[in-house]
Amino acid sequence: MARCSARAALGVLLLLATARPDAAAASIEQADLEAFVDGWIRSRMASFDVSGAVVSVVHHDEVLLANGYGLADRSTGRPVDAGLTLFRPGSISKTFTWTAVMQLVEQGRLDLDADIRTYLPELEIASTFDEPITMLHLMSHTAGFEDTALGHLFEGESRNVLPLNDTLRTYRPARVRPPGLVPAYSNYGSGLAGQIVANLAGVPFEDYVERHLLGPLGMDHSTFREPLGEHHAKPMPQALEKLVSVGYRRVGGRYDPGGFEFVPLVPAGAMSTTALDM
Numbered sequence: 001m002a003r004c005s006a007r008a009a010l011g012v013l014l015l016l017a018t019a020r021p022d023a024a025a026a027s028i029e030q031a032d033l034e035a036f037v038d039g040w041i042r043s044r045m046a047s048f049d050v051s052g053a054v055v056s057v058v059h060h061d062e063v064l065l066a067n068g069y070g071l072a073d074r075s076t077g078r079p080v081d082a083g084l085t086l087f088r089p090g091s092i093s094k095t096f097t098w099t100a101v102m103q104l105v106e107q108g109r110l111d112l113d114a115d116i117r118t119y120l121p122e123l124e125i126a127s128t129f130d131e132p133i134t135m136l137h138l139m140s141h142t143a144g145f146e147d148t149a150l151g152h153l154f155e156g157e158s159r160n161v162l163p164l165n166d167t168l169r170t171y172r173p174a175r176v177r178p179p180g181l182v183p184a185y186s187n188y189g190s191g192l193a194g195q196i197v198a199n200l201a202g203v204p205f206e207d208y209v210e211r212h213l214l215g216p217l218g219m220d221h222s223t224f225r226e227p228l229g230e231h232h233a234k235p236m237p238q239a240l241e242k243l244v245s246v247g248y249r250r251v252g253g254r255y256d257p258g259g260f261e262f263v264p265l266v267p268a269g270a271m272s273t274t275a276l277d278m
Helices: 021-025 030-047 090-106 135-139 164-170 187-201 205-217
Strands: 010-016 052-059 062-073 248-251 254-257
Touching: 030 052, 030 062, 090 135, 090 187, 090 205, 135 187, 164 187, 187 205
Parallel strands: 010 052
Antiparallel strands: 052 062, 248 254
């Protein structure tokens, strides 16, 4: 998504990459790394009144460090745990959406150059320009949609969250430029891609990701489902809901808890996950 929630506790993922093969000789001492990260994170948590944070440091295929800091829930004293505490990674969720898309491409079920209306018979997409929108346009954020995210990208009350298909139908943006012309970040386009995955797979987007990505990867503490309550189909399991970090603002000398921010455009940014799962 274009922004991170002000209510969210801090989650950090650090990726260390080796620039040259000969640089591999320079090892990273675990104790030195942990001392540096601990000092850096704790000082900034104090400076910015952050309740909880998580850090993962990865070098090649090895997790060098995965630490939780502070509290995920101040009312119960629950600490942040790198393997158990769920944070919202925002638009990193889209990585899974595009991976799901490419799985269907590999299976020959999805053509990246086809008109997306081929896969979205239930949605009306205006024929404003001669050139149709393709999946490649969605993936490169060049579909040409206006940005209408204000007021509905995030939702504070679960009862106001519509199913993905209804969200796409209700908040349909105008096509303001020909596809492929100008990049313009589009959460709506990512939502369309997720709905295409759901239509081709014959299951809701959340189901597809669980069966074909999160499950095979062993990401047992990750989900695109949200704590929507019993009035929604298949909400976030209670076992995971209990592990979600509580976001806080520092107000008047105290930590003020905020509610869960729902993302109706699920494929664009609704994921909750842990540092070790990522």
